Amino acid sequence: MRILAIDDDPVFLELLAGMLKMIGYAQVTTMPSGEEALHELDFSGMLYDCILSDMQMPDMDGAALTAAIRQRTAYRQTPILMITAMNGKNAVDDAFAAGATDYITKPLDIIELRARIGMVDRLLAERRRLAEFARLVGQRAAAAEIKAEFDTPILIPGFDRGIEFLAMENYLLTLGVKRMYSTSAFAINIKNASIIFNKATGATYVQMLGDVGAQIVDALKTEDVMISYAGSGNFVCMTERDPGQSPDDLEILINIGLMDFETIYAADRLPVPQVRVGEPARSAFLSPTKPTRILERAIQSAMNPPEKRSKNGQMVA
Amino acid sequence: MNAIDLRPGWQSDHPLAPAERLFRQMAAERLDILSRAWARLDSGQQVREAMFDIHHIAHMIAGTAGSLGHARIGLHAAEVERLSLEDAGREALLHALRPLISGLADLLED
Numbered sequence: 001m002r003i004l005a006i007d008d009d010p011v012f013l014e015l016l017a018g019m020l021k022m023i024g025y026a027q028v029t030t031m032p033s034g035e036e037a038l039h040e041l042d043f044s045g046m047l048y049d050c051i052l053s054d055m056q057m058p059d060m061d062g063a064a065l066t067a068a069i070r071q072r073t074a075y076r077q078t079p080i081l082m083i084t085a086m087n088g089k090n091a092v093d094d095a096f097a098a099g100a101t102d103y104i105t106k107p108l109d110i111i112e113l114r115a116r117i118g119m120v121d122r123l124l125a126e127r128r129r130l131a132e133f134a135r136l137v138g139q140r141a142a143a144a145e146i147k148a149e150f151d152t153p154i155l156i157p158g159f160d161r162g163i164e165f166l167a168m169e170n171y172l173l174t175l176g177v178k179r180m181y182s183t184s185a186f187a188i189n190i191k192n193a194s195i196i197f198n199k200a201t202g203a204t205y206v207q208m209l210g211d212v213g214a215q216i217v218d219a220l221k222t223e224d225v226m227i228s229y230a231g232s233g234n235f236v237c238m239t240e241r242d243p244g245q246s247p248d249d250l251e252i253l254i255n256i257g258l259m260d261f262e263t264i265y266a267a268d269r270l271p272v273p274q275v276r277v278g279e280p281a282r283s284a285f286l287s288p289t290k291p292t293r294i295l296e297r298a299i300q301s302a303m304n305p306p307e308k309r310s311k312n313g314q315m316v317a
Numbered sequence: 318m319n320a321i322d323l324r325p326g327w328q329s330d331h332p333l334a335p336a337e338r339l340f341r342q343m344a345a346e347r348l349d350i351l352s353r354a355w356a357r358l359d360s361g362q363q364v365r366e367a368m369f370d371i372h373h374i375a376h377m378i379a380g381t382a383g384s385l386g387h388a389r390i391g392l393h394a395a396e397v398e399r400l401s402l403e404d405a406g407r408e409a410l411l412h413a414l415r416p417l418i419s420g421l422a423d424l425l426e427d
Binding site for chain 1: 331333334335343376380383384
């Protein structure tokens with residue numbers, strides 16, 4: 001794995017490179033600032049697999065650097081891990097919003113570093129598998145192989161408001177207790193996703209996901225919502241604010257928007273995607289469940305017809 | 318600098334040896350910056366610049382010292398960083414700076 005590490009402290013860069021070497025990652029290039037890192041990405045001819053950046057740097061901080069990296073086509077999906085002091089954990093919010101994948105705390109702990117980089121390694125392996133899958137789809141390979149990928153969360157090409165599902169889970173884990181309780185998640189299930197998946201080519205299916213994503217963005221009344229595709233035809237939205245509209249209203253708006261694509265889908269002999277919006281899920285006070293449980297509950301709600309949901313509407317994780 | 322200067326048990330080819338060497342090399346420069354900032358803070362002159370230097374240096378030391386085996390220096394630096402972030406009073410910061418400065422000085426004498 002080719003890693004680019006950025007920090008204004010040369011000692012930290014040596015330390016990080018040394019620790020990465022200890023856990024088996026020796027291809028590390030270091031840069032002392034965001035500006036020099038961008039120059040390296042643009043002109044070195046090297047394609048990096050992972051970027052590790054300090055959060056607090058003079059001139060260009062980690063969030064600004066992340067945003068600039070994400071503007072480069074070759075690095076839209078590259079895992080970017082923020083490195084931050086324990087007392088700077090709140091600042092990683094901006095980095096997540098700009099497209100960061102995860103964060104590591106200073107001082108470095110080799111066990112944590114191994115776990116986080118291992119996660120990146122698995123993510124890259126999954127992407128390679130997806131690329132191979134796309135190649136197989138292109139060749140109209142075995143249907144069994146195609147079906148196996150229906151569940152996989154993907155970053156939808158061209159859907160700029162979407163963040164990786166893994167990044168959304170990581171973001172939830174950074175929230176303190178207070179912010180966790182003020183955060184809610186709701187999911188949007190494409191009811192006929194599996195039908196479309198089985199009938200369409202891989203590229204058309206992904207295009208359909210992009211169409212739904214765009215309609216979700218249009219229908220939402222606020223921009224303060226993180227959106228991610230969780231696989232199996234489910235989008236998950238997360239917000240700390242009141243979305244300002246009921247699930248039913250949102251569902252109608254999205255479905256009306258999708259009807260505009262009817263002729264395009266008809267040309268491919270495909271049904272128009274139809275969505276169901278689930279009830280918002282929140283963490284319960286004094287609940288010992290893991291923070292990411294609200295995402296599971298949100299998806300569960302969207303996948304079940306309303307008559308099977310709890311009577312008071314809101315789901316508590 | 319040779320293997321004797323490294324943390325006990327680390328050979329010169331240990332992956333963290335270059336970081337440890339650099340940490341020690343930079344300790345003198347950082348000690349100098351902190352000492353000058355301490356004097357400015359104590360005299361009440363150029364306090365803003367002194368606070369900036371203190372926070373910057375403490376942040377960098379806090380991020381590396383512990384991982385290189387200098388746990389006490391790391392803790393002192395983290396405390397100084399915390400106080401500078403919280404705009405704690407001058408006295409509290411001067412007080413917290415003392416063990417950090419002497420820790421760096423001890424390191425240079427090793």
